[in-house]
Each structure stands twice: as structure tokens, then as C-alpha cells.
Amino acid sequence: MGHHNRHFAGDPYANKGVWGPPTSTANFCEEDYAVTLYIAEFINTLTNLAYIYFAIRYPGPRAPSKKGGPTPPPSWKHPDVFSISLWVLGILSFAFHATLKHTTQYGDELAMLVLGGALLQGSWGPRSWVAGGVAWSITAAASALYLKTGQILHQVWSFQGMILVVGLRTFYLILGDRTTRGKPALPYPTRVYLVRYTWSMAALFFGYFLWHVDLERCSVLRSYRAAVGLPWAWLLELHGWWHVLTALGASLYVRLLRDLDP
Numbered sequence: 001m002g003h004h005n006r007h008f009a010g011d012p013y014a015n016k017g018v019w020g021p022p023t024s025t026a027n028f029c030e031e032d033y034a035v036t037l038y039i040a041e042f043i044n045t046l047t048n049l050a051y052i053y054f055a056i057r058y059p060g061p062r063a064p065s066k067k068g069g070p071t072p073p074p075s076w077k078h079p080d081v082f083s084i085s086l087w088v089l090g091i092l093s094f095a096f097h098a099t100l101k102h103t104t105q106y107g108d109e110l111a112m113l114v115l116g117g118a119l120l121q122g123s124w125g126p127r128s129w130v131a132g133g134v135a136w137s138i139t140a141a142a143s144a145l146y147l148k149t150g151q152i153l154h155q156v157w158s159f160q161g162m163i164l165v166v167g168l169r170t171f172y173l174i175l176g177d178r179t180t181r182g183k184p185a186l187p188y189p190t191r192v193y194l195v196r197y198t199w200s201m202a203a204l205f206f207g208y209f210l211w212h213v214d215l216e217r218c219s220v221l222r223s224y225r226a227a228v229g230l231p232w233a234w235l236l237e238l239h240g241w242w243h244v245l246t247a248l249g250a251s252l253y254v255r256l257l258r259d260l261d262p
Helices: 041-046 049-057 081-099 101-122 129-149 151-177 186-204 206-216 218-228 232-236 237-259
Strands: none
Touching: 041 081, 041 237, 049 081, 049 237, 081 101, 081 237, 101 129, 101 151, 101 237, 129 151, 151 186, 151 237, 186 232, 186 237, 206 237, 218 232
């Protein structure tokens, strides 16, 4: 059961926060307004700073060469579509978890589609007008469908479809014939390294598993949190770990795409 049909409303302070009672269709396992009446989900909100951190920490258009050379400028000086999309996701997800309003929920979920569009463009050619046009047309269509129907499953399926296409494209860029694209062939050891790097990066999406545990075993997690008390209970806010791990995974993935230079 996903967050489109599981809800954890009715917490003792849920109706006392400065943002008013939650109106979002998604409400996660963290107890509402338990830490401060100014932030609905304290840990789920603050962990979104990981997206912003990695957006700022990104290097410029290409990662530094393993053979040395000048270090690219940080992305806050030369932002690109990757860093901007991750920064937007961090800001809008922060607003959603802080307020638990339906309007901010839309912002959070549309920002995920924007990140998917950025990865699509990056995997097919970050400097190609055609790739950019197709990627953002898909993003716009998926966003329009979600806004029209209001069905979170449409957003989930669209985002997962984008990530699947990007993943398949990435393996093609590593294992396919680069000479057909006017690129020098990758040596076999480099291909092995990149495949291993891709899988190690994908392992960070273990956060997606934690996201589901947070939903499906909320009562158990809440009992454990009550037993250990603060601040250790914060380590069991698994949706927050989803934010941190996916932010790290996205940053590594973008670096891989920049090194592959589609």
C-alpha cells in the first residue's frame, strides 16, 4: 500500500500547528507538530536540506578529470538543469513537509517530475535541443495529467517510467558503441568500473525501501521511537532517510552522466 492511500492523521498536535490542520492526501509516519508548532514533520522537513546541499555542492558542467586539471566551479556560480531541478525539489519538498497542505504537496510531486525531466535530458544529450524538447514535453504531459486527475498514481508511474528509461539509457551509454556517436570507445576496464559504479549508486535507492517500511510499519516504528526517546528516535524517521539517500544517489548519478558526456 503506497502513500496514495495510507494516511497518518489524528496526531495529538495535528490541529494546533501554525499552518492549520493537514489537508494533504499524503501524511507520513512522523508525528505531526510533535517538535514545534511551526513545522508539521520536523525530520522529514529538515532532511530536504540534503537535496539543496548536493545541488550547491555539484561541480560545474563536468566532474573533475581523474587525471587532474582545473576543478570546475561550484554550481551556485554556474547552475545547470541538474542542480536547478534538485534545488527546486528540495525547496518544494521542504515546504510540503513543513505545512502538509494539498497545494504544497502538488509542488513536491511536480518537482519530482521536473527532476525526472532533467535526468531524461541529461541521459540523451544535455546540450541537444531535440533531447531537451522531448524530455520537457514528456515532463509537461505527465504534469498536466497529474494536475487534471489528481491521482497520485499517475505521478508515481510517470516518475518511475522516466527513471527506468534513464537507467536503460545509461547502460547503453556505458556498454554501447560510442563510435556511432562520434565518441572514442571506452576501454574494457573503464566499462567494468562504470557498471560497478552504477550499481553502487543504485544501491543508495535503498531509501525507497525505507520509504515503504515507514508507511507499512508505522505503528511498530512509533513504539520503538517512544521506547528509545529523543534524539535517538529521530534515527527511526525512515522517510527522512529516503530524502538523504535519494539526494546522494541523484548526485552520484548526475556525476556519472556528466562523465559519460552523452
